[in-house]
Amino acid sequence: MITSDEIAFYIQNIPAAPAVVQEALNHARVGDLQKASKYASEDPALKLYLKTLMNRPIYGFRNEVSDVAQIFGILGLGASQQTLYNYLLSLLTPKKWELFSLTNHQFYDLQASISKHWETILAHLNINDKELQSAISLIPASIIVCEALFAKRKKEVAQLRAVKALDFNTILFRITGSDLFDLSGEIAHKWEMPPRIVDLIQSASGRDENLTGQERILAQWMHLLLFYELSQPAYISAGLNDFIDFKIDFVQDIYESFAQVVQHTCEP
Amino acid sequence: MRAVVKGRVGVFYLQGFLDGNNAPSFLTIEDIKSTEDLNIDMLLVSLKKVIFFNKNGLDVFVKLLTNVRNHKHITVGFCDYDHVKFNIINTFYKDGAGFSLFKSQEIAELFTSSNKGESRTVLLYNEDPSQRSSMAIELFDYGHNPIMAQSKHEFEEKKKTPELYYAIIEDTNLGVYGQKVATRVTGNAIIYTISQFLDAEISDTFNLSYHQNSLNVGFRLFIFDAYKVISMNVHALNFFTKLASSAAEYNASICFVGLSFEKTPESFKNDLEDAGLMFFDNMDDILKNKELLQELGGGGGAAAKQGRSLTKSLVNELPQFIEATVSTIAMMTNATAIKNSVNIQPLTIPKTNDQYASSIGFYGDIDGLIILIFPKTIAKKACELLIGDENASEEDVLDSLAEFVNIIAGRAKVLLTAKKHLLDITLPRTYADVNTLLEIAQNKKGVQVDLSFEGEHFIFFLTR
Numbered sequence: 235m236i237t238s239d240e241i242a243f244y245i246q247n248i249p250a251a252p253a254v255v256q257e258a259l260n261h262a263r264v265g266d267l268q269k270a271s272k273y274a275s276e277d278p279a280l281k282l283y284l285k286t287l288m289n290r291p292i293y294g295f296r297n298e299v300s301d302v303a304q305i306f307g308i309l310g311l312g313a314s315q316q317t318l319y320n321y322l323l324s325l326l327t328p329k330k331w332e333l334f335s336l337t338n339h340q341f342y343d344l345q346a347s348i349s350k351h352w353e354t355i356l357a358h359l360n361i362n363d364k365e366l367q368s369a370i371s372l373i374p375a376s377i378i379v380c381e382a383l384f385a386k387r388k389k390e391v392a393q394l395r396a397v398k399a400l401d402f403n404t405i406l407f408r409i410t411g412s413d414l415f416d417l418s419g420e421i422a423h424k425w426e427m428p429p430r431i432v433d434l435i436q437s438a439s440g441r442d443e444n445l446t447g448q449e450r451i452l453a454q455w456m457h458l459l460l461f462y463e464l465s466q467p468a469y470i471s472a473g474l475n476d477f478i479d480f481k482i483d484f485v486q487d488i489y490e491s492f493a494q495v496v497q498h499t500c501e502p
Numbered sequence: 503m504r505a506v507v508k509g510r511v512g513v514f515y516l517q518g519f520l521d522g523n524n525a526p527s528f529l530t531i532e533d534i535k536s537t538e539d540l541n542i543d544m545l546l547v548s549l550k551k552v553i554f555f556n557k558n559g560l561d562v563f564v565k566l567l568t569n570v571r572n573h574k575h576i577t578v579g580f581c582d583y584d585h586v587k588f589n590i591i592n593t594f595y596k597d598g599a600g601f602s603l604f605k606s607q608e609i610a611e612l613f614t615s616s617n618k619g620e621s622r623t624v625l626l627y628n629e630d631p632s633q634r635s636s637m638a639i640e641l642f643d644y645g646h647n648p649i650m651a652q653s654k655h656e657f658e659e660k661k662k663t664p665e666l667y668y669a670i671i672e673d674t675n676l677g678v679y680g681q682k683v684a685t686r687v688t689g690n691a692i693i694y695t696i697s698q699f700l701d702a703e704i705s706d707t708f709n710l711s712y713h714q715n716s717l718n719v720g721f722r723l724f725i726f727d728a729y730k731v732i733s734m735n736v737h738a739l740n741f742f743t744k745l746a747s748s749a750a751e752y753n754a755s756i757c758f759v760g761l762s763f764e765k766t767p768e769s770f771k772n773d774l775e776d777a778g779l780m781f782f783d784n785m786d787d788i789l790k791n792k793e794l795l796q797e798l799g800g801g802g803g804a805a806a807k808q809g810r811s812l813t814k815s816l817v818n819e820l821p822q823f824i825e826a827t828v829s830t831i832a833m834m835t836n837a838t839a840i841k842n843s844v845n846i847q848p849l850t851i852p853k854t855n856d857q858y859a860s861s862i863g864f865y866g867d868i869d870g871l872i873i874l875i876f877p878k879t880i881a882k883k884a885c886e887l888l889i890g891d892e893n894a895s896e897e898d899v900l901d902s903l904a905e906f907v908n909i910i911a912g913r914a915k916v917l918l919t920a921k922k923h924l925l926d927i928t929l930p931r932t933y934a935d936v937n938t939l940l941e942i943a944q945n946k947k948g949v950q951v952d953l954s955f956e957g958e959h960f961i962f963f964l965t966r
Contacts, residue, residue: 235833235834235836235887236836237836390833392504393909393912393913393916394833394834394887394909395504395506396504396506396507396909396912397506397507397508397905397908397909397912398506398508398888398905399506399513399515400887400888404890405887408886408887408890409836409887458553461517461518461519461553462518462519464517464518465517465518465519465520465524466524467523467524467526467527468527470524470527470528471527471530475503475516475517475518475528476503476515476517479517479551480517480518480551480553482550482551482552482553485553486553489553489554493554
């Protein structure tokens with residue numbers, strides 16, 4: 235199926251973060267949004283990405299927002315940093331999705347929706363930490379990695395899954411000892427993200443039962459948020475609902491709060 | 503989303519949130535069509551990983567389940583839920599929607615036929631006495647040993663010693679249960695339980711494809727437990743006569759046990775005997791008489807007297823079967839299997855200890871039987887991906903070996919369908935002791951392919 239060598243090759247070929255994006259990120263991290271927007275404006279692709287993103291329905295702006303400084307100003311520090319990470323991730327999206335019936339626009343919508351909900355969740359948890367706010371951006375990386383590794387093995391996996399309910403993440407873990415979240419963590423590491431973000435991304439798989447304290451709480455909320463998003467009709471149709479294993483026991487104790495915060499109607 | 507099929511049970515595994523808005527997205531038109539075409543006895547929706555559901559969400563699946571039940575007369579329902587979810591579902595469908603509710607998939611599987619002959623002791627309780635009784639009867643018909651608690655208090659007391667039971671059945675409701683003839687396996691005999699008035703409906707409720715599968719994989723003794731039959735009409739008579747003719751092709755025996763002729767014409771007995779069916783008063787007259795059991799074909803040997811020879815069309819397709827086997831092993835282990843030799847001969851196994859075997863039959867445009875003999879270590883390795891536990895029990899390994907062979911047969915089916923050969927596959931069988939398989943395959947000529955896998959020898963054998 236998939237070998238460790240293939241995974242190593244894939245990680246090796248992840249492009250480094252472009253210099254201007256890296257500079258913009260460095261300035262955003264120290265709170266200098268003006269310089270961050272100056273560097274971001276130098277990259278036409280990033281500029282277009284920001285403009286497209288800000289004008290997606292989830293942000294709800296009536297008039298078109300196009301100036302990078304204006305966009306960063308609207309987003310604020312944490313969300314600007316988060317958006318720069320989202321952009322980095324968008325560089326890895328395939329030209330054509332084969333494993334999942336997804337378009338890049340749907341993927342960007344997913345990124346945006348996860349980011350917005352994460353902001354609400356952190357506010358509910360009284361956590362004001364820019365790095366933690368931006369960490370969520372890397373969660374959809376697991377989808378990109380899954381697409382890249384399994385796209386050519388769609389039939390094989392379908393035959394396997396006809397007799398056993400196995401998700402892609404479990405298949406990968408059982409074969410290679412690494413799961414999709416480990417690989418997303420590797421990408422974050424390659425992009426020189428802080429180690430605590432890398433750890434948090436890996437913990438969102440819900441596999442580590444030994445997590446405690448804030449780390450566990452954040453991992454629980456991330457895991458449940460991911461499944462809330464992947465339960466949206468478009469992503470179910472795209473085949474994303476069962477690409478990883480939903481650890482229902484891992485998130486059970488936060489469900490009631492989640493339902494209130496994310497305003498999902500939970501009453502029968 | 504497609505149902506995962508294990509044995510004769512198909513299960514949809516849902517995850518996350520389920521409401522009226524997203525539920526239709528789980529099922530495309532192709533998914534519904536493929537579900538309706540499945541050859542299964544039970545179709546379930548697992549709620550184990552559903553954290554939120556509402557009635558509109560469930561309704562989408564209830565509609566599919568109801569359609570399938572109406573067309574195929576199989577058992578349908580939901581499984582894998584806790585007490586809270588059970589109560590919510592019962593609140594949603596107060597008057598009953600005709601589906602069954604099984605607390606876990608393991609419990610559901612007790613109510614369906616399999617190729618295994620295990621009799622499980624289970625503790626059972628339901629507030630409704632009629633549900634309680636009907637569950638006990640069904641479990642008994644499937645060869646299990648239900649211990650029925652008569653009161654909640656008795657149930658709670660008995661529950662304190664869970665180690666005594668394979669399963670504790672509560673929060674379970676049969677609803678409108680599938681009307682299939684219950685089937686159980688005892689040793690090498692298959693027992694069908696029939697009851698009431700037997701008429702033309704028997705051809706709908708009797709699982710002919712399961713019966714055919716059983717013949718194909720080597721079962722030679724079929725017993726109809728007919729204690730509860732009141733009478734039969736001429737349509738049922740014709741059905742059993744035809745069944746006897748098809749069994750004769752395989753040199754198989756069909757017996758009736760406990761059938762009373764008070765309300766059934768005596769002439770029917772003569773007709774059925776002429777067709778080759780036998781009658782016994784008690785089940786033990788067969789099952790406890792080893793000589794008779796051997797003679798009837800239920801002693802384990804059970805080889806057909808007239809061995810069916812290999813055909814050119816079957817041998818021509820050998821490369822497809824080998825390709826399916828080798829590629830499946832490569833997919834599951836990332837290792838390559840090397841073909842060492844190919845011979846037409848009876849199955850020859852150099853050493854029979856420390857080996858597992860599995861077999862799966864196929865029928866249609868071509869028919870035959872695939873047998874695989876693995877060293878135990880290799881079987882474990884090949885099934886590691888399916889089990890996910892290096893220290894799995896022998897039972898788990900054998901279960902996964904059956905799934906493994908199913909994948910191989912599924913791949914062979916795809917390859918052969920591409921060459922315009924239409925065929926169906928039987929349920930796989932696994933053998934912890936290779937000698938049992940050798941008794942079935944004795945003297946059968948076939949194509950034996952000796953392969954090596956990471957230096958170890960394993961055998962692929964294709965026969966009829």
